[in-house]
Amino acid sequence: MSIQSKAAPVRFEQVSKKYGKDVVAVDAIDLHVDAGKLVTLLGPSGCGKTTTLRMIAGLEMATSGKITIGDLDVTTLPATDRDVSMVFQSYALFPHMSVLENVTYGLTFSGFAKDEARSRALHGLDLVGLKGFDSRLPSELSGGQQQRVAVARALVLEPQVLLFDEPLSNLDAKLRRQVREDIRAIQQDLGLTVVYVTHDQEEALAVSDEIVVMRNAAIAQMGTPRNLYDAPNDRFVADFIGEANLLSCEIIAVDGDTATIEIEGYQHALPSRGLGRGPATIAVRPSRLVVGADAGIFAKVAKSTYVGVRMEYTLTGAFGQVFAVHDDVEAPLEPGAEVCMGFAAKGPVLLPE
Structure with missing residues (x-):
């Protein structure tokens, strides 16, 4: 049966x-x-x-x-x-x-x-x-x-x-x-x-x-x-569904469904989600922060943790503090190191609130 x-x-x-x-x-x-x-x-x-x-x-x-x-x-x-x-x-x-x-x-x-x-x-x-x-x-x-x-x-x-x-x-x-x-x-x-x-x-x-x-x-x-x-x-949803870094930014341009945001001179294009120019908040997953990017935001490594399959970093700067992960476990960054932090192409998301 x-x-x-x-x-x-x-x-x-x-x-x-x-x-x-x-x-x-x-x-x-x-x-x-x-x-x-x-x-x-x-x-x-x-x-x-x-x-x-x-x-x-x-x-x-x-x-x-x-x-x-x-x-x-x-x-x-x-x-x-x-x-x-x-x-x-x-x-x-x-x-x-x-x-x-x-x-x-x-x-x-x-x-x-x-x-x-x-x-x-x-x-x-x-x-x-x-x-x-x-x-x-x-x-x-x-x-x-x-x-x-x-x-x-x-x-x-x-x-x-x-x-x-x-x-x-x-x-x-x-x-x-x-x-x-x-x-x-x-x-x-x-x-x-x-x-x-x-x-x-x-x-x-x-x-x-x-x-x-x-x-x-x-x-x-x-x-x-x-x-x-x-x-x-x-x-709330951004932080509850997986981990998210919340950062303040400025929307400097909107073209159709695409917005351009700026944080400390670093610009990034992403879906506008109905928002217009002005102050806004983005949510960025730890895996979508690019540690050691060619262009981005200045940051300092406050904490470096090896967890086997990846490195976990706490980064600080004028923007505040973020949590990032990186696959390179062979050449880890040490606390105090200065890095350039950018966003993956599909990285941050604007929060409509």
């Missing part, structure tokens, strides 16, 4: 969640998750991302607005009446049950016959790379294997929407990378609709079709990982 995808879209229309009179956890958000896509809710603690996820699951009820899954209005439906499954941060496995018993538990509870539940569970374990692990106890598995059991348990229910709440936070760095790749591969192979919550920017960039950046109970910006990374709307 095989696990079938019943992927459905999720839509929020002006959805709010309040606790008491004063605490607004989610503030009138509009959100659309296409069927078969993985959308990540990303943001700092307290921004509303987990509350949003729990409202999809039916573990929290919206104070106002409308939530639909597929064609069904689920705004007031309890969790038991929604066709969703959730993978928790803590895995929530039963320690006294075998791996197979953990995966079949939800199926048995949902009324599946014993033989069918077992068949589905074994297929689910095979799907997440745990074939032959069915008789083990959770305590006999690594953290990554336990997380895969939790994923299998959710998958076998064939939900319309699969939800992940910080699923990798208990794993070490190497295992995080492996398990996130597993989750993404399963999602794409089965065409699942997945809503994924994390505060880890790299994780969000790696797994998502689309990222929803949240701040202060609202949506700050949403878009593809590359769009958010290359064209953030404001300082």
Whole structure:
């Protein structure tokens, strides 16, 4: 037997969640998750991302607005009446049950016959790379294997929407990378609709079709990982999606969609993003600063750090302080060295705010 995808879209229309009179956890958000896509809710603690996820699951009820899954209005439906499954941060496995018993538990509870539940569970374990692990106890598995059991348990229910709440936070760095790749591969192979919550920017960039950046109970910006990374709307998104250096500049000319900026006499052309002449702010990724450029801005190396595959530099100058990375680990710059710092051709981006 095989696990079938019943992927459905999720839509929020002006959805709010309040606790008491004063605490607004989610503030009138509009959100659309296409069927078969993985959308990540990303943001700092307290921004509303987990509350949003729990409202999809039916573990929290919206104070106002409308939530639909597929064609069904689920705004007031309890969790038991929604066709969703959730993978928790803590895995929530039963320690006294075998791996197979953990995966079949939800199926048995949902009324599946014993033989069918077992068949589905074994297929689910095979799907997440745990074939032959069915008789083990959770305590006999690594953290990554336990997380895969939790994923299998959710998958076998064939939900319309699969939800992940910080699923990798208990794993070490190497295992995080492996398990996130597993989750993404399963999602794409089965065409699942997945809503994924994390505060880890790299994780969000790696797994998502689309990222929803949240701040202060609202949506700050949403878009593809590359769009958010290359064209953030404001300082918060620029600094939260990957690392960004924020520098003051002057827009000295605008020609159509191209602006020319100037910092300490150094000029650079880039998309104008609707801005006109005058003071502005640019965001520059550390990897898009050219250390040792032929033309650029005078800077001094304040800190030099070797991290194996690259050098990391803190540079200071009249512009302030920036963080830059460089691939040349054989001839590192020493603290106190004077350098010329420029921008890559596709380097800085003007912030519209």
